[in-house]
Amino acid sequence: MIVTASTQASKTAIAFAILLALVTVPPVIAYAxxxxxxxxxxxxxxxxxxLVPMLIMTVL
Structure with missing residues (x-):
């Protein structure tokens, strides 16, 4: 997400990167x-x- 924002990617690319991040985070938390x-x-x-520190580190 940072790379897409820093390279001034299109709004669609940034939206896709955010969506991809939101979709992939819950399975990572479940697996952990x-x-x-x-x-x-x-x-x-x-x-x-x-659980709380794990969630915080996952978000960061």
């Missing part, structure tokens, strides 16, 4: 949650960062 739960089932003492 599944991996985290799997790790915790293997080692219950494993540290966790928590």
């Amino acid at each position: 949650t599944v991996v985290h739960r799997t790790c915790r089932s293997i080692d219950p003492r494993a540290k966790t960062i928590g």
